[in-house]
Amino acid sequence: MGRRGAVLVIVVLLLFGVPWWRLVASGQDWPAAVFVTATAVFAAGALALPWLMVLGHARGEDRAARVGDTLLGVVWVLFSWSVIGSLVEIALGLAGLDDPARSRGVAAATLVVAAGLVAWGAVEALRVPRVRRVEVVLPGLGPGLDGTRVVLLADTHFGPIDRVRWSRRTAEAVDALEPDLVCHAGDIADGTAEQRRDQAAPLGTIRARLAKVYVTGNHEYFGQAQGWLDHMAGLGWQSLHNRHVVVESGGDRLVVAGIDDATARGSGLAGHGADLDTALAGADPDLPVLLLAHQPRQVAQTRDRVDLQVSGHTHGGQIWPFHYLVRVDQPTVHGLSRHGERTQLYTTRGAGFWGPPLRIFAPSEISLLILRRTLR
Numbered sequence: 001m002g003r004r005g006a007v008l009v010i011v012v013l014l015l016f017g018v019p020w021w022r023l024v025a026s027g028q029d030w031p032a033a034v035f036v037t038a039t040a041v042f043a044a045g046a047l048a049l050p051w052l053m054v055l056g057h058a059r060g061e062d063r064a065a066r067v068g069d070t071l072l073g074v075v076w077v078l079f080s081w082s083v084i085g086s087l088v089e090i091a092l093g094l095a096g097l098d099d100p101a102r103s104r105g106v107a108a109a110t111l112v113v114a115a116g117l118v119a120w121g122a123v124e125a126l127r128v129p130r131v132r133r134v135e136v137v138l139p140g141l142g143p144g145l146d147g148t149r150v151v152l153l154a155d156t157h158f159g160p161i162d163r164v165r166w167s168r169r170t171a172e173a174v175d176a177l178e179p180d181l182v183c184h185a186g187d188i189a190d191g192t193a194e195q196r197r198d199q200a201a202p203l204g205t206i207r208a209r210l211a212k213v214y215v216t217g218n219h220e221y222f223g224q225a226q227g228w229l230d231h232m233a234g235l236g237w238q239s240l241h242n243r244h245v246v247v248e249s250g251g252d253r254l255v256v257a258g259i260d261d262a263t264a265r266g267s268g269l270a271g272h273g274a275d276l277d278t279a280l281a282g283a284d285p286d287l288p289v290l291l292l293a294h295q296p297r298q299v300a301q302t303r304d305r306v307d308l309q310v311s312g313h314t315h316g317g318q319i320w321p322f323h324y325l326v327r328v329d330q331p332t333v334h335g336l337s338r339h340g341e342r343t344q345l346y347t348t349r350g351a352g353f354w355g356p357p358l359r360i361f362a363p364s365e366i367s368l369l370i371l372r373r374t375l376r
Contacts, residue, residue: 008050015075016046022082022110026089027103045071060191062160069160073121073356076319077114085110121319121358128169129351129364131177134336136344138307140288141373144250150290151177151208152367154185154312155350157219158199161357170351170366171202177368181247182208184237185312185348186217186261186294192224193231204235210247212237215258217294217313219354221267225260240292242278254371255283257306258292276302296330296347303340310369316349316362323362334362 020042024035049071056065089106097105141148151174158167174182184203189196206212214237220228229239238245240258247254257279265273280289289306293299296311316334317323323333331339334349348367353359 012046012049015049015079016042019075019078019082019110022085023078023107026086027099028107029100029103045075049075056160057190060195065160065190069355070357073319073358074114074118076322076356077117077121077358077360078110080321081110081114081117117360118358121360124359124363125353125357126163126166127364128166128173129366131173131368132348132365133368133370134346135370135372136308136336136346137372137375138288138344139373140286140307141254141371142250142252143373144248144252145254145371146373148180148210148249148254148371149177150181150183150310150369150371151179152183152185152310152312152346152348152369153351154294154348155187155217155315155352155354156184156200156203157187157190157350157352157354158196159190159354162199163352164198164202167199167202168205171206173366174206177366178209179207179368180209180249181256181290182206182212183256183290183292183310184212184214184232185292185310186215187219187312187350187354188214188217188228188232190219190223190354193227195223197231200231200235203232203237210249211245211256213240213245213256213258213292214238215240215292215294216261216264216272218261218263221261221263221269221272225264225267225269225272240279241272242275244279244283244289246283246287253284253287255280255287255289256292257283257289259298259302261294262298274298274301276305280305296332296345299331299339299343299345303343306343308369308371309339309343309345310367311345311347312350314347314349315353315359316365318353318360318362319356319358320361 024038052064052068055061056068085106092102214232216225233239244257259274259279291306291309295313314326314333332347334347336346349365
């Protein structure tokens with residue numbers, strides 16, 4: 001077994017072992033039938049998860065992906081709240097409450113909280129995203145562009161769960177905002193354009209006064225990135241594959257540029273790889289620049305070269321407390337932040353979800369950015 005295999009085994013054992021201990025084997029003194037049945041359920045889940053994830057995501061079998069992703073989400077919630085439950089049990093023990101009442105009470109509370117969060121998280125994941133409105137001051141913005149309405153989508157992740165209706169309603173919500181510019185910052189889908197054609201089709205109905213622009217995310221490089229670039233162009237979007245366009249309003253202009261995802265160069269796909277120099281080649285250096293880059297960490301290469309970078313990728317953590325792990329890899333999880341003297345970064349929580357159909361304490365969003373010359 002290689003290092004990856006060893007890490008996988010450890011992760012699976014922790015994900016299932018901690019809840020098993022907290023709910024079944026840690027002083028609860030359950031009847032033998034309950035203990036054996038619960039242990040068998042946890043063991044079956046631990047054995048099934050890797051197999052389902054391989055079938056679902058490596059081999060593209062949607063049914064396996066749906067089951068595996070749901071199982072992953074449920075066990076993550078159980079794991080997280082089992083850890084919290086263990087801390088609660090320690091406190092109750094110090095307070096003098098004895099077993100098995102103490103351990104049984106904590107186990108029951110953990111199950112109730114986890115079940116409630118899973119149910120709520122599923123509703124949150126499948127609802128039309130809420131609109132989050134943010135004003136962003138760009139000092140170099142011309143008066144004709146003051147008040148420009150930029151709608152940012154990212155991480156729609158059309159995938160094993162058929163979300164055609166959700167896609168249609170999300171597109172309608174975008175149109176209702178009367179955007180000047182619509183940006184999709186990548187991770188449209190898990191799968192090829194042909195596989196997810198129906199779910200992506202409503203993106204073609206979105207209207208914008210100035211432009212609709214799109215860049216690749218890391219998940220496009222799992223499923224034919226060039227195919228998605230071509231497909232989005234067919235839906236009326238301008239694919240910013242290390243290039244820029246210039247939009248104009250009231251006699252003033254804004255450079256809207258895009259670069260490939262940070263993983264593109266390592267994908268082996270010819271001609272792909274984030275290249276800001278190429279993206280800005282020929283652009284007027286006196287004009288403000290809005291840049292689409294899928295991952296927030298790409299700001300390390302773009303800081304002080306663009307005025308506003310818009311990104312996705314993080315999902316705001318998607319399922320609490322996963323955002324603490326996301327923060328290890330990314331400079332920000334969501335919201336507006338400043339990097340260097342010139343560059344601001346807006347990171348959206350994204351519209352959809354990856355894997356588990358859950359969003360817990362990380363609501364989805366359609367981001368409405370109002371560009372301003374000065375504070376109001």
